[in-house]
Amino acid sequence: MAAALLCVQGPVGAPADAAEPLAIEIRHVEIGFGGTYKSGFWAPIWLTVRSPQNVRGVLEVLAPDGDGSPAAFSSLANGPESDSTFHAGEDETICVCAKIGPQQGVLSARLRDAETNNVLWQERLPTSAQEPLPAKWELVVSLGESSATVDAAEQLPHSEDHRIVAAAVTDANRVPEVWWGWEGVATIVLSTGPGSIVSKLSPAQFAALKQWVEIGGGRLVVCVGERGQDVLAADSPLVAFVPGKLVEVAPLRDLARLEELTGQPPLAAGDTARPRVARLTEVHGRVEATITGLSGEVPLLVRNSHGNGELVFLGVDCDGTVMENWPGRGRLLAAAMNDPANTSSSDAPGMRGGSRLGYDDLVGQLRMAMDHFPNVRVINITTVALLTLGYLVLIGPIDFLIQRRINWPSPITWFSFPLLIVAFCAVGWFVGRAAHGSVARANLAEVIDVDVDRQAVRGTAWIHLYGNQTSTHDVSLAVQGAPVGLTGSANGWLTWQGLPGSGLGGLAANQIGAPQLAPYAISSPGPQMTLTGLPLQIAGSKSMSALWWGATGPLEKSALTLNQYDLLEGEIVNPLPVDLDSCLLVFDEWLYRLKSLSPGQRVRLSDFDPLNLEARLQQRTIANAKDVVSPWEADSVDVPRIMQMIMFHESARGRSYTNLTHLYQGYLDMTPRVRNGRAILVGRIAQGVTQLSVDGKPLAAGSQAEPWTWVRLVLPVAKRGQP
Secondary structure (H helix, E strand, O other), X not given: OHHHHOOOOOOOOOOOXXXXXXXXXXXEEXXXXXXXXXXXXXXXXXXEEEEOOXXXXXXXXXXXXXXXXXXXXXXXXXXXXXXXXXXXXXXXEEEEEEEOOOOOOOOEEEEEOOOOOOEEEEEEOOOOOOOXXXXXXXXXXXXXXXXXXXXXXXXXXXXXXXXXXXXXXXXXXXXXXXXXXXXXXXXXXXXXXXXXXXXXXXXXXXXXXXXXXXXXXXXXXXXOOOOHHHHOOOOOHHHHHOOOEEEEEEEOOOHHHHHHHHOOOOOOOOHHHOOEEEEEEOOOXXXXXXXXXXXXXXXXXXXXXXXOEEEEEEOOOOOOOOOOOOOOHHHHHHHHHOOHHHOOOOOOOOOOOOHHHOOOEHHHHHHHHHOOXXXXXXXXXXXXXXXXXHHHHHHHHHHHHHHHHHOOXXXXXXXXXXXXXXXXXXXXXXXXXXXHOOOOEEEEEEEEEEEOOOOEEEEEEEEEEEOOOOEEEEEEEEEOOHHHOEEEEEEEEEEEOOOOOOXXXXXXXXXXXXXXXXXXXXXXXXXXXXXXXXXXXXXXXXXXXXXXXXXXXXXXXXXXXXXXXXXXXXXXXXXXXXXXXXXXXXXXXEEEEEEEEOOOOEEEHHHOOOEEHHHHHOOXXXXXXXXXXXXXXXXXXXXXXXXXXXXXXXXXXXXXXXXXXOOOOHHHOOHHHHOOOXXXXXXXXXXXXXXXXXXXXXXXXXXXXXXXXXXXXEEEOEOOOOO
């Protein structure tokens, strides 16, 4: 399998236009994090090459998409395209971020002339890299060698299709400088022990980590112990990731508390054998564990929502010199990596209700639902069989009987037979055109998250494009951000949408040999979100996804607080310049139906009754004095209902209710946010925010269904007594 991953399916995009391809040598390849990476996600690929002569060009990686079509990713992470210089006889290392396709897919590298687009060189990558992890597995990465992270990963709950794999980055030069390089990682552990590389990270690498938390929804665990005074100095970039202010680093006195937290015997009692604990003040976030110190209770484990992700602080370093031999360190770190308030049911045994349909993840059901296009009719096998039978009967016995009845001479068959063939071809063409239409069609659904406090916005879009003929297209996506308060331009990417699992077309399925196609280009994440030369088959569709982010201006804030019953009270305001329809306010286990809100409209929560969120998501009813749960329909094509579950899957008891996982794009589940002190106002808007263009033009009127657009406003909630 590992060899199959990095072989080349023939000369896809081979340098046929170059008379003598350059003899560039690939010296070394490293993919992901210590060679570990995931299928269906962006990953950094470091290529070290040596050219026999001076040459300039754009280094690209070719990786198959979910359908097996090769896609080209360039080495340029930002800004307009520019070429790289390779000096004769010198090793050059270049990082290319690419979206990894099917597990059994293939990768290759090529050098392209930026001016003529001629391919100067292309070669298979060495077979030393391992196969990517399945899309639904969880990847945990430590910055520096961390045996505690490996122990913790083994302690976390997992299942057959949701395993947790730990990897380590031991070279600071192999830490991505763009946040999407971390896209396939669920948790990053920043240890400050002897093997840590945190002090060697550049400002760009720290900025990428920050964006990965805020935009990508990742979890960053910071372990601070004996080196706390150094790593949390006032000028340290690590200060931005700690939910409080460091006061001191002192020996841990309350050793028995560690035994309570982990179930393991305490450490030795001598001062030199005690681990050092970093004490914080002005803590913001949820304190999940404390220890007793000389100055009272000291926060040991603090969890804080930050942007779309979360920051976790652990006051001891599980890889420190004192803790390294303690058997309980894995459990302690696992507690930091697993939020007890959001116990996932994705690992609960289920019947995999969608597996018979070719998917077992909610994203697969959304993909199936969006493949139903307006004014496109599917010709079933019965119709094809009847037309074929009619054709055979007509050219055979009926043609013969008609000639006998009219008493035509036998040679007339030489004329009637081709006429019947032409007539049936015309019928087939007419039926096909009536079913497929004469223009390309598209479906688009999107979820836009607006963080009112941070003045930040993130959008996720799914686009399905249907082809009425076999051709290639240039597809682009533009963000019209006025409805959600976007100021300036948005950055993002447009790429193919994967299908997790081993169903037909899945990322873990055995891939059918695809025809030799020219690679299409996926632009590097940035202001321009384009696919150039995207192949589209007649009566076939292409599943794409986009993610973009940007900043908003100051938005009017709602005033929400908790009352003595831990229920919301106060006012909700619509800060956007558009109507919000079918509004729902979600907090913790409660749901408020607010109906519609016009721009600037305020409503008081005292006018609405709190409803149980889980009961409403499961559409419970009362029958014969019993509470009846409506079963989840895994074959439903109701996009609003599917999207509701994507947004709050764990609040509906997750897989134990739907029999589907929500792991591939699980960052869209806002359950962790509403259980960690945030309120979410959800509403639909009439106009789409992302605009699709094909070959430089918007789709023709009537060829695109009305977009499904949801906006989620993330609202702060003040505790009792807070302003």
